[in-house]
Amino acid sequence: MLHRNATKLAGCSIILSLRSHPEGIQMQKLFEGIAWDDCLTVKTDWVENFFHQIPEVLDLKVRAHALSLKFSGNRQESLALAKYVGNRIQHYVFDRHELEEYEARDENPYPMASSFFANTDPVYDGKYGELILYLLVEAIFKTPMVCHKLSLLTNVKDQVKGGDGIFFGERHSNLSILIGESKIYQDLGGAIGSSLDSIDRFNQNYLPSSLDHELFIARSNISKNLTLDQANALLKAFRPGTEEYQACNKIFPILLIYDDTKIGSIEEEATNRDHAEELVSDWIKQHSMEAVKNIRARLQDKSELRKLFLEFFLVPMNSVEVFKKTLFKQIHGIEFKEMPKPSGIKKAARKAAK
Numbered sequence: 001m002l003h004r005n006a007t008k009l010a011g012c013s014i015i016l017s018l019r020s021h022p023e024g025i026q027m028q029k030l031f032e033g034i035a036w037d038d039c040l041t042v043k044t045d046w047v048e049n050f051f052h053q054i055p056e057v058l059d060l061k062v063r064a065h066a067l068s069l070k071f072s073g074n075r076q077e078s079l080a081l082a083k084y085v086g087n088r089i090q091h092y093v094f095d096r097h098e099l100e101e102y103e104a105r106d107e108n109p110y111p112m113a114s115s116f117f118a119n120t121d122p123v124y125d126g127k128y129g130e131l132i133l134y135l136l137v138e139a140i141f142k143t144p145m146v147c148h149k150l151s152l153l154t155n156v157k158d159q160v161k162g163g164d165g166i167f168f169g170e171r172h173s174n175l176s177i178l179i180g181e182s183k184i185y186q187d188l189g190g191a192i193g194s195s196l197d198s199i200d201r202f203n204q205n206y207l208p209s210s211l212d213h214e215l216f217i218a219r220s221n222i223s224k225n226l227t228l229d230q231a232n233a234l235l236k237a238f239r240p241g242t243e244e245y246q247a248c249n250k251i252f253p254i255l256l257i258y259d260d261t262k263i264g265s266i267e268e269e270a271t272n273r274d275h276a277e278e279l280v281s282d283w284i285k286q287h288s289m290e291a292v293k294n295i296r297a298r299l300q301d302k303s304e305l306r307k308l309f310l311e312f313f314l315v316p317m318n319s320v321e322v323f324k325k326t327l328f329k330q331i332h333g334i335e336f337k338e339m340p341k342p343s344g345i346k347k348a349a350r351k352a353a354k
Contacts, residue, residue: 036169039144039225041091047139050081051315052277054284057292062299063311065140066288068280074270076263078323085132086330089113092134092145097224114331128324129182133255136313137180141253143169146234147221166218168234172309175237175247182255184320188291191256196298196305199252203304212240251309257323260316262287267318288314 047053047067054066069076090099090113102109117127137143147166171178181198185191215238222231237244262283270276291314299306317323328336 036144036230037142039146039223039230040138040142041096041145041225042088042135042138044139044142046084047136050084052281053140054281054288057288059292059296061306061309062292062295063309064288064292064295064314065312066284066291066314067136068277068284069315069317071270071273071276071280073273074276075267076276076318078317078319079326082323082326082330085135086327088135089117089131089331092131095223095225117328117331119332125324126182126184128327129184129255129257132257133180133182133253133313136255137167137253140313141167141169141171143167143171144225146223146226147218166221168237171251172249174249175244176249176251176309178251178253178311180253180255182257184257184324186259186320188256188258188260188314188316189294191258192291192295192298195254195256196295196302199254199308199310200302200305203308215240249309251311253311253313255313255315257315257317257320259318259320260287263316263318284316287316 051067051069054068057064057066069078069081071077090109093113093116094102094109099109117125134145138145144167146168167178179199179202181195183191183195183198185194218238219235222234226234233244236242237248239245263280266276266279266283270279291312295310295312325336
């Protein structure tokens with residue numbers, strides 16, 4: 001079974017973005033001449049190497065970006081994707097300055113970066129989703145991460161409350177703060193429900209003091225990937241009460257990775273790669289439209305959530321568990337070995353203690 005309470009709001013991401021708009025001309029002047037794309041830490045074409053991007057589905061404030069993992073022959077394999085994701089962890093954990101310091105000392109930063117993920121069960125660990133969300137946001141939204149994970153930690157095994165990945169760039173013709181969420185589940189319905197519940201709880205508890213704490217974390221941990229001018233601009237956008245901050249919308253990018261039995265059915269029916277991708281292309285377009293209908297239906301009794309801008313990355317797989325264990329091996333260099341499961345009595349005691 002996959003984790004049913006996968007990602008806490010401790011794993012939220014904040015993304016700030018800017019684009020020209022009749023009401024935002026002054027904002028454009030404030031950030032004029034700053035090249036945010038220069039700070040990207042991933043190649044923006046990496047998504048095209050592993051996925052087919054399906055045209056987005058839009059319904060009011062809900063957007064769905066479906067990503068179909070490319071086939072190898074008639075099978076959907078995730079090994080190459082796991083290798084790429086695993087090889088990017090040092091850029092997720094450290095900024096360029098920290099990586100340069102490792103290089104100057106002739107040290108390899110990868111072991112320290114991998115220790116952030118620890119030797120925990122990959123099926124239940126939400127950090128894998130956060131890592132993939134960072135890669136997708138930089139590549140698809142072209143918004144660089146400006147606050148690196150390890151700089152937020154006093155203990156690499158701790159989960160950080162308040163901010164996970166913090167990004168700045170352009171989105172939807174408005175200066176916007178985007179608060180990210182990632183869920184890796186056994187089914188799409190569960191992933192949607194859990195992500196909406198998390199965002200609902202976040203907004204219900206999003207008091208001024210909580211918001212100020214979130215932005216304080218961001219201001220205190222600006223990446224050294226940025227120039228002094230860029231850092232100063234970000235400090236203004238992260239500070240409530242400034243003109244830059246007040247121009248912001250709130251947008252929630254949400255990564256959902258989940259099992260779907262349709263992938264297995266396509267593998268059974270397909271005769272080669274072209275046939276498999278023809279079948280999955282026909283299916284996933286309808287699948288993303290149905291997902292948006294599902295989301296809109298769940299918003300009917302959530303009036304506060306209907307006011308929000310929600311952007312979903314939909315990534316169906318034939319086996320999420322296999323993918324996460326493959327990613328664990330890529331990061332740690334060993335197979336994950338499950339610990340012996342506790343007896344029913346011990347399980348009940350643990351549950352009661354929580």
